[in-house]
Amino acid sequence: MVSIRQKLLGWYDETARDLPWRQTRDPYAIWVSEVMLQQTRVDTVIPYYERFLASFPTPKDLADADEDAVLSHWSGLGYYRRARLLHAGVREVVAQYGGQVPEDAEARRALPGVGRYTAGAIGSIAFDKEEPIVDGNVTRVLARLFRISTPVGSSVTSKRVWEEAARLVPGARPGVFNQALMELGATVCTPKQPSCESCPVAEHCDARAQGEVDALPVPRVRKAPDQVKLAAVVATQGRGPEARVWLLRSEQSLFAGLWGLPMIPRSAFDLSDARGALRDAGISASLGREPIGQLHHVLTHRRMQIDVFRATGAKAETSETRRLFRTDDLVSVGVSTLTKKLLASALS
Ligand code: SF4
CATH class of the missing domain: 3.90.79.10 (Nucleoside Triphosphate Pyrophosphohydrolase)
Incomplete structure (x- = not known):
């Protein structure tokens, strides 16, 4: 049987959206895109990403910039802490690693603002490392594929989802596979009314087999603002x-x-x-x-x-x-x- 992995890669090769950060393997540019994409929609990010890299094309350019210049490029994207941490992380790359984002996973994860997700995205997409990544889209897809019925955001769910993502990622083109998983969540396995009939991994999906697609993932318990x-x-x-x-x-x-x-x-x-x-x-x-x-x-x-x-x-x-x-x-x-x-x- 063709595996989940092969089916997703084949589907992604045919259907992937053409986004600016998908045309590069530059770890710094991927880092910038991943930080901007946290909590922000793809359409919103595109012009910010292009302006940011036009002004700060290399880690050295960003490290040399003062904070006002960096934040003015972020104005309107919100969550400004992300920009300050990116700035601090890139300054460390310049100070410690001569401006080269480190290939070593531990070194990447030790950088300011680089959590497991960002480190995995840079590692898999830029360096072809078999490192998993989990975001909201991946969580939803995996919760449905493997019928994970504990609430999103709980430590049990998080542990299980990371384990499943780590189990799936080894093999050819790990970075492309990670992007395919996210793309499936963004375009097919959507929060409401997922397009199961056109899903490349429908035959592997436990939620679909059990008629539980609409019930999964189980939402997190939210506090009122x-x-x-x-x-x-x-x-x-x-x-x-x-x-x-x-x-x-x-x-x-x-x-x-x-x-x-x-x-x-x-x-x-x-x-x-x-x-x-x-x-x-x-x-x-x-x-x-x-x-x-x-x-x-x-x-x-x-x-x-x-x-x-x-x-x-x-x-x-x-x-x-x-x-x-x-x-x-x-x-x-x-x-x-x-x-x-x-x-x-x-x-x-
Ligand atoms: S079959 Fe439906 S629920 Fe299952 S992974 Fe595909 S789109 Fe998501």
């Missing part, structure tokens, strides 16, 4: 087209490393929260009495409701973490999508 109320202050100096806005660089917040507006959790609906945000930021300004608007922003585990205040005549000492920016200049520094939305709502 936290609701957070915040006050943000758009504090400007000057007027009209010459107006500049004070931004802070936070090292602690969710958006660590990015420039953002002074922001503080709201305890009650009065001005003191916005005053507190300005005071904590070391900015003196004339603060409007009422919020000028309210904005909602959703992150994976957080639903944010933000009252936006306006302050004018803002003065402060410039420092490493506090600077005045012209709004036109923000395209070249790292600011989050949330900051852009807040500025647009306040300055339009």
Whole structure:
């Protein structure tokens, strides 16, 4: 009988989507693509990937870049921690390995931000190593193929899925096989209404044989997102087209490393929260009495409701973490999508 492996490879050779990172075996480019693709859709990633590699074509170029330049290329992709870890990992590759991503699996896994998945993707695709990779798509396919009925995200499921992936990967073209498994999950074995009738491995599928396709994988138990109320202050100096806005660089917040507006959790609906945000930021300004608007922003585990205040005549000492920016200049520094939305709502 033709194995799952052979069938998947044959199917992938005929049907694979033509994506830019599939035209390279450069471990650095594959690393960049894999980090961008975590939590982000393929269509969204393509232009970011192309721009990023055009600006930083080699590990040395990325290692030499300052953080603002790196984050500005990431602005809009979200999960900025990924970008900072990629930057740190690539700097280590340049410092320790002369700019060559190491072939050795242990050395790859020791790099900042390189977990089992990313290490396996680089190892199998760039170096032809028989290393498994497991992401959401692979988990779904394997849970159905092997009728794994414990919840996604549990340690039992994770262990079993990695074991099955490791059992399947040895053989010819391990990197292509891993991509085929992910591609099957992305295009055929989809979360809803998978196309079992056109699936190349349907005859091996235990979930299909048992009529359990719709019941698998068993979803993870999800926590409701936290609701957070915040006050943000758009504090400007000057007027009209010459107006500049004070931004802070936070090292602690969710958006660590990015420039953002002074922001503080709201305890009650009065001005003191916005005053507190300005005071904590070391900015003196004339603060409007009422919020000028309210904005909602959703992150994976957080639903944010933000009252936006306006302050004018803002003065402060410039420092490493506090600077005045012209709004036109923000395209070249790292600011989050949330900051852009807040500025647009306040300055339009
Ligand atoms: S037969 Fe259906 S459920 Fe099974 S692997 Fe193929 S698409 Fe997924």
